[in-house]
Every structure is written in C-alpha cells, then in structure tokens.
Amino acid sequence: MRVLGVDPGLTxxxxxxxxxxAGRRASLVDVRVARSSPHMSPDxxxxxxxxxxxxxxxETKPDVMAVERVFAQxxxxxxxxxxxxxxxxxxxxxxxxxxxxxxxxSEVKAAVTGSGRAGKQQVEAMVQRILRLRERPRPAxxxxxxxxxxxxxxRGGTASLCAQPDRTQHxxxxxxxxxxxxxxxxxxxxxxxxxxxxxxxxxxxPK
Amino acid sequence: MRVLGVDPGLTxxxxxxxxxxAGRRASLVDVRVARSSPHMSPDxxxxxxxxxxxxxxxETKPDVMAVERVFAQxxxxxxxxxxxxxxxxxxxxxxxxxxxxxxxxSEVKAAVTGSGRAGKQQVEAMVQRILRLRERPRPAxxxxxxxxxxxxxxRGGTASLCAQPDRTQHxxxxxxxxxxxxxxxxxxxxxxxxxxxxxxxxxxxPK
Numbered sequence: 001m002r003v004l005g006v007d008p009g010l011t012x013x014x015x016x017x018x019x020x021x022a023g024r025r026a027s028l029v030d031v032r033v034a035r036s037s038p039h040m041s042p043d044x045x046x047x048x049x050x051x052x053x054x055x056x057x058x059e060t061k062p063d064v065m066a067v068e069r070v071f072a073q074x075x076x077x078x079x080x081x082x083x084x085x086x087x088x089x090x091x092x093x094x095x096x097x098x099x100x101x102x103x104x105x106s107e108v109k110a111a112v113t114g115s116g117r118a119g120k121q122q123v124e125a126m127v128q129r130i131l132r133l134r135e136r137p138r139p140a141x142x143x144x145x146x147x148x149x150x151x152x153x154x155r156g157g158t159a160s161l162c163a164q165p166d167r168t169q170h171x172x173x174x175x176x177x178x179x180x181x182x183x184x185x186x187x188x189x190x191x192x193x194x195x196x197x198x199x200x201x202x203x204x205x206p207k
Numbered sequence: 208m209r210v211l212g213v214d215p216g217l218t219x220x221x222x223x224x225x226x227x228x229a230g231r232r233a234s235l236v237d238v239r240v241a242r243s244s245p246h247m248s249p250d251x252x253x254x255x256x257x258x259x260x261x262x263x264x265x266e267t268k269p270d271v272m273a274v275e276r277v278f279a280q281x282x283x284x285x286x287x288x289x290x291x292x293x294x295x296x297x298x299x300x301x302x303x304x305x306x307x308x309x310x311x312x313s314e315v316k317a318a319v320t321g322s323g324r325a326g327k328q329q330v331e332a333m334v335q336r337i338l339r340l341r342e343r344p345r346p347a348x349x350x351x352x353x354x355x356x357x358x359x360x361x362r363g364g365t366a367s368l369c370a371q372p373d374r375t376q377h378x379x380x381x382x383x384x385x386x387x388x389x390x391x392x393x394x395x396x397x398x399x400x401x402x403x404x405x406x407x408x409x410x411x412x413p414k
C-alpha cells in the first residue's frame with residue numbers, strides 16, 4: 001500500500017511517499033519539499049504548493065494520504081497559513097478520490113518512536129531506520145512527512161490486524177508478524193515495540 | 208467592476224457578487240451560501256465548498272475577489288476549518304487568475320457602516336441600503352459576503368481615487384463623486400460618510 005504523508009506548511013511543505021508492505025516493512029518511494037517565498041501573496045503561495053501536491057499525487061499514485069492535524073499555537077499568523085495548506089491538501093485528496101486522514105503531532109511521534117513526546121532527533125532516527133535510509137532525511141519537513149506516512153501505514157495496519165484475528169494468529173504469508181516474531185529485522189522490531197509502547201500508554205487509540 | 212466577496216466557513220460559506228459602478232453605486236449580481244454537513248469528513252466538505260466557489264466564479268466572472276481574514280479565536284476547532292476554507296478560496300482565485308485580497312472583520316464593518324465595532328444588524332441594514340435590496344440578505348453569511356465585496360469595492364475605489372486626483376476634482380463622467388456631492392442618493396451619502404468616518408478613525412488604512 002502506497003502512502004503519501006504531508007507535513008503542511010506555506011514556506012516548506014513536506015511530501016513523503018512510502019510503500020508499506022506486509023511484515024511491517026516500509027520503503028521510501030519519494031520525498032520532496034514544496035516551497036514558497038514569504039514575499040509572495042498568500043494566493044500565489046498556495047498555488048505553488050497545490051501544484052506540487054497534485055504533481056506528487058500524479059507521479060507516485062498513493063492509495064491513501066495523511067496530513068498532520070493543525071492546532072492553534074502561539075504563532076497565530078503562521079498557524080493560519082499552515083491550516084490553509086492543510087485545507088488545500090484535503091481538497092487535493094478529495095479531488096483525486098484518495099482517502100485522507102489527519103493525525104496529531106503526538107500520534108505521529110508515538111507511532112514512530114513509541115513516545116508522543118519524542119524529540120525531532122528521535123523521530124528522524126526512527127524514520128531513517130524504518131525506511132533503511134543511508135542518511136537522515138533532510139530538511140526536518142521531509143522527515144516529518146515520512147513519519148506521518150509511517151503513522152498512517154501503521155494505523156491502517158493495526159486496523160486490519162484487529163479485523164482479522166485468525167490470520168494474525170496463524171501468521172501466514174502476507175500477514176503482519178507478531179510484535180515478538182523472530183523473523184523481524186532490528187528496525188521492524190523497534191517499530192513493533194514502538195507500536196506496543198504507544199498502545200500501552202494510550203498515546204494512540206486504535207481506530 | 209465585478210467583485211466576489213467570500214465569508215469563509217465549512218458549514219456555511221457566504222458567496223456574494225456585486226457590480227460596483229462609478230458614483231459609489233453598487234448592485235447585487237448574485238448571492239448564495241455553500242453548505243456542507245458536519246457529519247461528512249473534512250476533505251469531502253472542502254470539496255463541496257470548493258466546487259461551489261468554482262461555480263460562482265464561472266457564472267459571475269468576477270474581476271476581483273475578497274475573503275475575510277481569519278484569526279484564531281476561542282473556538283479553535285471551528286477556526287481551523289474556517290482557515291482551511293480561506294485557503295481553498297485563495298487557491299480558487301489563483302487558479303482562475305483573479306486577484307484576491309483579505310480584509311479583517313473590523314475593516315469590513317468600518318467600510319460598510321463607518322464603525323469597526325458595528326453589530327451584525329447595522330452591517331446587514333447598510334448592505335441592504337447600499338445594494339437597494341427589498342429585504343435584508345439572509346442568512347447572515349450571505350450578508351457578510353456582500354459586505355466583504357462592498358469593502359473590497361470601496362477600498363479599490365479609494366485607491367484609484369487617490370491615484371487620479373485631477374479627474375476627481377473635475378468630477379467628470381465615470382469618476383467617483385465627492386463625499387459631499389449633492390448628486391448622491393441617501394444610501395450613497397451614508398456609504399460616503401461611513402468611508403469618511405472610518406478613515407478619520409483610522410479603522411481602515413487606505414491601500
């Protein structure tokens with residue numbers, strides 16, 4: 001299943017696409033950052049970002065999309081721009097007929113590292129391991145978009161795991177292995193542990 | 208000059224188009240409210256609103272658009288949805304190649320009534336008079352979108368007034384009459400007075 005994660009932003013908008021496979025494996029398909037200059041008018045900036053989102057959808061053909069949920073913060077002007085970008089991301093998905101979900105920053109952190117309070121560095125390190133990348137994805141917006149995609153893949157995976165208890169018990173081909181399965185790579189084991197931890201701490205409620 | 212004003216909202220989005228003519232006259236071209244159900248997913252809701260915005264642009268062919276500037280308020284969840292709609296309005300304008308500006312609620316109130324603190328009723332009454340409508344536009348979102356269009360028309364009008372002092376002095380055909388001109392209708396006079404008041408109180412800085 002191909003997942004496009006979006007870290008919304010007007011100056012930098014992270015767009016990360018991963019291929020989530022059976023057995024808790026995931027690989028990088030594409031990652032890029034759409035940028036627009038603060039010197040341009042808001043409508044022109046949104047157009048640049050929207051065109052790049054459409055381009056990524058066209059090129060990577062995701063089955064599902066995810067975008068970080070925006071909350072009001074101290075920097076009101078910035079958060080309004082971020083919410084506007086989230087709006088055009090949701091619209092782009094709807095126009096392309098692709099389902100899209102929103103995840104909070106703490107849900108994303110918990111899904112990837114096991115802790116909803118994990119720092120940027122921890123998230124980046126886990127994204128690197130899960131996707132078996134030689135280097136940490138840069139800039140931070142790129143890493144965040146991949147973390148959002150991983151979060152979506154995992155939550156989707158959890159949902160189907162819950163829906164098919166028998167297949168999971170048997171551990172047949174194409175199913176997600178148990179968290180303690182001996183056939184997990186170190187990165188898969190970390191991801192599985194993160195999943196268990198976040199579930200135990202209630203940071204991410206299964207859908 | 209045809210102006211489309213948008214009062215952004217996810218449940219109700221006001222879309223009012225006016226024809227602003229010389230001599231501080233303005234008439235109603237079209238007013239409608241795009242609606243989406245809170246029971247639908249955010250992406251589907253934005254799609255419904257976006258399609259209606261595109262339809263209005265296609266049907267009324269505005270020369271310029273204006274949208275109310277969204278600020279963070281107490282109701283964070285609602286304001287995020289409103290900001291998302293503002294984002295798709297800005298995007299729709301950019302895609303159609305139509306210039307768009309943002310005005311704060313107090314700028315809109317001041318432009319229409321002379322006071323940035325005017326109540327809903329005052330704004331609605333002035334919109335009714337300026338556009339010579341038999342009834343007050345309903346619902347409130349419809350009246351607000353027309354007020355935003357009037358604000359845009361007036362601010363645009365002020366800018367060109369400032370740019371062409373000679374034509375204004377001579378009061379030739381096609382120019383905006385002076386605020387104290389004897390040839391103003393009562394509604395035009397009220398509008399002109401509102402303009403003077405708001406300028407005196409500094410509620411709306413000329414562009």
